[in-house]
Amino acid sequence: MEEKNKMVGMPVSRIDGILKVTGKADYSVDHPVTNVAHAMIFKSTIAAGKIRDIDTAAAEKAPGVLAVITHKNAPKLNEKGGIRGGAMLQSPVIEFYGQHIGLVVAETFEQARHAARLIKVDYEEASPRTHFEKLSKEAVTPKDKERADVKRGDVKAALANAEYKVEEVYETPMEHHHPMEPHATIAEWKGDHVTLYNSAQIVSGAQNAAASTLNLKPEQVRIVSPYLGGGFGSKGGQWANLVLTAVAAKMVNRPVQLALTRHQMFNSVGLRQRNHQKVSLAATKDGKLTALAHETTTHCAIDNEFVEPCGDCSKVMYEVPNSLISYRVVPMHIILPTYTRGPGKSTGSFALESAMDELAYKLKMDPIEFRIKNEPERDPTSGKPWSSRTTVQCLQEGAKAFGWEKRKPEPRQNQQGNYLIGYGVACGTYPAHQRPSSALVKLDRKGNEVTATVELAAADLGTGTYTILAQTAADALGLPMNRITVKIGDSDLPPAAGSVGSVGATSYANVVNDACIKITDELMAKSGKQFFTRPTAAQLMLSEKVTEFQTRADSKELEGADEYSSHSFNANFAEVRVDMYTGMVRVDRFLAVTGAGKILNPKTANSQVIGGVAWGIGMALSEESVVDPRWGNFVTRSLADYHVPSNLDIGTMEAIFIREEDKHSNRLGIKGLGEVGIVGVSAAVANAVFNATGKRIRELPITPDKLI
Amino acid sequence: MRPFKYTNAKDVPSATRLLTANPGGRFLAGGTNLLDLMKEDVERPNELIDISRLGLDQIKTIATGPHKGGLSIGGLGKNTDAANHALVRQHYPLLTQAILAGASGQIRNMATNGGNLLQRTRCPYFYEVSMPCNKREPGTGCGALEGINRLHAIFGWSDKCIAVYPSDMSVALAALDAVVRVRDAAGQERTIPFGDFHRLPGDTPEKDTNLNHGELITAIELPKNNFAEKSYYLKVRDRASYAFALVSVAAALEVSNNRIDQARIAMGGVAHKPWRALQAEQMLVGKEPTEANFRLAAEAAMADAKPLEHNKYKVELGRRSIVRALQVAMDGKRS
Numbered sequence A: 001m002e003e004k005n006k007m008v009g010m011p012v013s014r015i016d017g018i019l020k021v022t023g024k025a026d027y028s029v030d031h032p033v034t035n036v037a038h039a040m041i042f043k044s045t046i047a048a049g050k051i052r053d054i055d056t057a058a059a060e061k062a063p064g065v066l067a068v069i070t071h072k073n074a075p076k077l078n079e080k081g082g083i084r085g086g087a088m089l090q091s092p093v094i095e096f097y098g099q100h101i102g103l104v105v106a107e108t109f110e111q112a113r114h115a116a117r118l119i120k121v122d123y124e125e126a127s128p129r130t131h132f133e134k135l136s137k138e139a140v141t142p143k144d145k146e147r148a149d150v151k152r153g154d155v156k157a158a159l160a161n162a163e164y165k166v167e168e169v170y171e172t173p174m175e176h177h178h179p180m181e182p183h184a185t186i187a188e189w190k191g192d193h194v195t196l197y198n199s200a201q202i203v204s205g206a207q208n209a210a211a212s213t214l215n216l217k218p219e220q221v222r223i224v225s226p227y228l229g230g231g232f233g234s235k236g237g238q239w240a241n242l243v244l245t246a247v248a249a250k251m252v253n254r255p256v257q258l259a260l261t262r263h264q265m266f267n268s269v270g271l272r273q274r275n276h277q278k279v280s281l282a283a284t285k286d287g288k289l290t291a292l293a294h295e296t297t298t299h300c301a302i303d304n305e306f307v308e309p310c311g312d313c314s315k316v317m318y319e320v321p322n323s324l325i326s327y328r329v330v331p332m333h334i335i336l337p338t339y340t341r342g343p344g345k346s347t348g349s350f351a352l353e354s355a356m357d358e359l360a361y362k363l364k365m366d367p368i369e370f371r372i373k374n375e376p377e378r379d380p381t382s383g384k385p386w387s388s389r390t391t392v393q394c395l396q397e398g399a400k401a402f403g404w405e406k407r408k409p410e411p412r413q414n415q416q417g418n419y420l421i422g423y424g425v426a427c428g429t430y431p432a433h434q435r436p437s438s439a440l441v442k443l444d445r446k447g448n449e450v451t452a453t454v455e456l457a458a459a460d461l462g463t464g465t466y467t468i469l470a471q472t473a474a475d476a477l478g479l480p481m482n483r484i485t486v487k488i489g490d491s492d493l494p495p496a497a498g499s500v501g502s503v504g505a506t507s508y509a510n511v512v513n514d515a516c517i518k519i520t521d522e523l524m525a526k527s528g529k530q531f532f533t534r535p536t537a538a539q540l541m542l543s544e545k546v547t548e549f550q551t552r553a554d555s556k557e558l559e560g561a562d563e564y565s566s567h568s569f570n571a572n573f574a575e576v577r578v579d580m581y582t583g584m585v586r587v588d589r590f591l592a593v594t595g596a597g598k599i600l601n602p603k604t605a606n607s608q609v610i611g612g613v614a615w616g617i618g619m620a621l622s623e624e625s626v627v628d629p630r631w632g633n634f635v636t637r638s639l640a641d642y643h644v645p646s647n648l649d650i651g652t653m654e655a656i657f658i659r660e661e662d663k664h665s666n667r668l669g670i671k672g673l674g675e676v677g678i679v680g681v682s683a684a685v686a687n688a689v690f691n692a693t694g695k696r697i698r699e700l701p702i703t704p705d706k707l708i
Numbered sequence B: 001m002r003p004f005k006y007t008n009a010k011d012v013p014s015a016t017r018l019l020t021a022n023p024g025g026r027f028l029a030g031g032t033n034l035l036d037l038m039k040e041d042v043e044r045p046n047e048l049i050d051i052s053r054l055g056l057d058q059i060k061t062i063a064t065g066p067h068k069g070g071l072s073i074g075g076l077g078k079n080t081d082a083a084n085h086a087l088v089r090q091h092y093p094l095l096t097q098a099i100l101a102g103a104s105g106q107i108r109n110m111a112t113n114g115g116n117l118l119q120r121t122r123c124p125y126f127y128e129v130s131m132p133c134n135k136r137e138p139g140t141g142c143g144a145l146e147g148i149n150r151l152h153a154i155f156g157w158s159d160k161c162i163a164v165y166p167s168d169m170s171v172a173l174a175a176l177d178a179v180v181r182v183r184d185a186a187g188q189e190r191t192i193p194f195g196d197f198h199r200l201p202g203d204t205p206e207k208d209t210n211l212n213h214g215e216l217i218t219a220i221e222l223p224k225n226n227f228a229e230k231s232y233y234l235k236v237r238d239r240a241s242y243a244f245a246l247v248s249v250a251a252a253l254e255v256s257n258n259r260i261d262q263a264r265i266a267m268g269g270v271a272h273k274p275w276r277a278l279q280a281e282q283m284l285v286g287k288e289p290t291e292a293n294f295r296l297a298a299e300a301a302m303a304d305a306k307p308l309e310h311n312k313y314k315v316e317l318g319r320r321s322i323v324r325a326l327q328v329a330m331d332g333k334r335s
């Protein structure tokens, strides 16, 4: 097929778009299961201690109630089955405020909610460990080997002898994912097999965790997850709501649906941990970095550790002879933190890239020039060559497109009426990987018409998986896109990687491409003919009069890929307007320039990046989950208190992609865009706020009170 | 939510009679606040008396009485309609701005004028039934007093309650010296000056207003004034829309020969009721409308502020907001 007819690289609209805007795409609890009963979680109202007694008598007698399930009557589940944060209802112990301590199942949602309020709990309270500032002094090195100290050279000496240095602490608050679609499940048993309609970023992961926790074999559990209304990491691992729905359905002997309320989302599916990050940078007077230390202190659950890698960007961004990356963690009576868009990198880049801006200012050097000056030729931590590195290109192309030359190096020099205008820049990166995945390709011919079906247990977070796979298969098979059917989101299909850690597009598109190549090879072999030019699978189906043919490919990371350090890179440019009187900040313009290998679909890629930018702006200016340390509850308990950006908060957002194909990383040259869009965004905004006002805000979010 | 009885009121007399007869009942207007609170289990009425179809939604010039020439806004009219009515836009643009600064388009389309006045605090401890709160459950203590009180009051609070009243519309109404017209089951009408409508918490934070159970807000009356040319509602918040005020200021000036004849300054987000800065207003009368004088007024307005642990910023923010709102009111330039 000729180059000009290729679908990959075209800005194709989502093929599932019409289904979504007409309400025909079935999300978790939209699936037409009949005779469904409704479950409602009820929560612990203390953060630490245990349940002495729980009185469910009134709830059980309430109208419509079918069952009340607590630790007293819940079946024994496998606590180590892989459900994040544990299976719940297995003991009377309370480890955080809002912990699920029971479930009411009733005919209707309203009846279940009402009955849940009739339950009386007698607690034995312990004093909760929820005061991060106080507890952070007790933080210790994490058990996770990946978070052990990484040292190079002698940071202390380099700092002591530094001509210029910055040593500052950067604080980022807890954040919540709050996907548009809250976590929701329908469980339906047939004999000892259960089908779970449940949105999952990792379909086979959800299957395995549910099976293991419910003491079943994987083949007894089917996960159906064709569409996800977002997840941002909170649907990567599965949480107790998934298995509790299955437990409830078994106990009442009919299908049960459980949809978490927005309020319950605060204490049910993880969060982004609060980070206290100390960054120390030293440089010579001509702007060569001599030391970089990035020391993170954070919290985890009482007996479950998770620490997001805030130091990751610092490992790879700059050439520096002396470096230290460290983590300290303290358990608290707060729900287990988890992967949250750009885990570690979005928060870590805020600290690193703010510090870089501070040091550039001290050096009286343009922050772009300063970064380019410290560009590493190889991965400074692993010593491996880059599969490709686009930081400098991102910075330079971005500076041109953004009009960086209009920036005034000194703060408070650009005033328009009552507003101060400022420009900021910050870089970001996220690792690129291909993960093992399998895919089935089926070809069908009816007369002269060949159609194809591509099947794998992939996920579409709303990001466009269906579309890019149809594009990939169309090119690889020699068929128009409308002859391709993509089936994903079902654990009955061949297992695939998750839509997590920016591996989705890379892993899925490569395995589908591999399967299409394989099926073409097999059809050629089957024909027994010699070909001068390679025919397409579609042509072979016609010429050989094959009616049905299928094959499966199982792909792993490209051989030799691990000899390279593979990352997506970006440069972020922000223009802000700060009201001199009220301290309200508005991001008027934002530009993200990204190098992420081959871009399969510029339209969905653009959406992915500006979505990341919008969250990054929220992270910079308004998002924060606030704990009352006395009781461990979130005082931000709805979307009226937890401020995701509104339309009015977002000015113009633009995304530019560097033209590249990274063939060292994988056959198709893709690097993944899932996370990198948010990385560096909040630092670019904070740096712009400094340029506007002369105030360096090291504690997110930058709300008006911090600027007056 | 708890089971409740739903009654569709036929007319104003029967609505007021029904509610007076049932101490556990509530009027249902737009439902945007009441139903939310019922889902949260904060409000637990045993009966909802639907008043949303009783009319009382006209906006008209007052023909007689002490407010002759002023404007009457129906208590059951929608916020959107009040904000956009030609007479409101022309004579009381401050009110238009304040209403449009609140909530979202969808909510304002449902929300009524009477309901807006009676919306309850957004204090997170009030909303969370597992927390102590004297307003929700008298005698349980105030969760916010020693808790996270970044959004709470700096004026007029008591150690029983430090909540702020969230309405934007009411801040403009306070500045405009509005009057609330109410009617009881006996058919008696009375008018309550806006300054007396909402209460300070004192020892009875459970009572937000001086409206008696069973009384229905039939109208809000605006006296005639000459502020239309020089007024401005400034709302400072954590995001650009769909957030409650950290601090807001309704400012209005009447100026002749470069002298201030009359001034109005009301603040939102700082107290249990819209907070009029009467002393600051007085100071401005007879003065030139200069930034220096605005600063002096702002200083005076904030002099008695008593901030709490997390809301000290509100004092400085209040000062700046008053100056800024007066400036914009004066020269009409928002940027």
Ligand SMILES: Cc1cc2nc3c(=O)[nH]c(=O)nc-3n(C[C@H](O)[C@H](O)[C@H](O)COP(=O)(O)OP(=O)(O)OC[C@H]3O[C@@H](n4cnc5c(N)ncnc54)[C@H](O)[C@@H]3O)c2cc1C
Binding pocket: A640, B026, B027, B028, B029, B030, B031, B032, B033, B034, B035, B036, B075, B076, B079, B101, B102, B103, B104, B107, B110, B111, B112, B113, B114, B115, B116, B117, B118, B119, B166, B167, B168, B169, B215, B216, B217, B218, B242, B243, B244, B245
């Ligand atoms: C997410 C969200 C954001 C919001 N943001 C803002 C904001 O930024 N600024 C702002 O000002 N507001 C905001 N609001 C609040 C909104 O303005 C109020 O909910 C609305 O004005 C209430 O009007 P309603 O008619 O729906 O009242 P309802 O909920 O129907 O009633 C409220 C109370 O008033 C009583 N009542 C209603 N009408 C009468 C009457 N005529 N006589 C006597 N009693 C009556 C009811 O019994 C009830 O107790 C927000 C609301 C939401 C949900």
Ligand code: SF4
Binding pocket: B121, B123, B124, B125, B126, B132, B133, B134, B135, B136, B141, B142, B143, B144, B145, B160, B161, B162, B163, B205
């Ligand atoms: S401030 Fe008022 S509303 Fe808030 S917890 Fe205290 S008593 Fe309740």
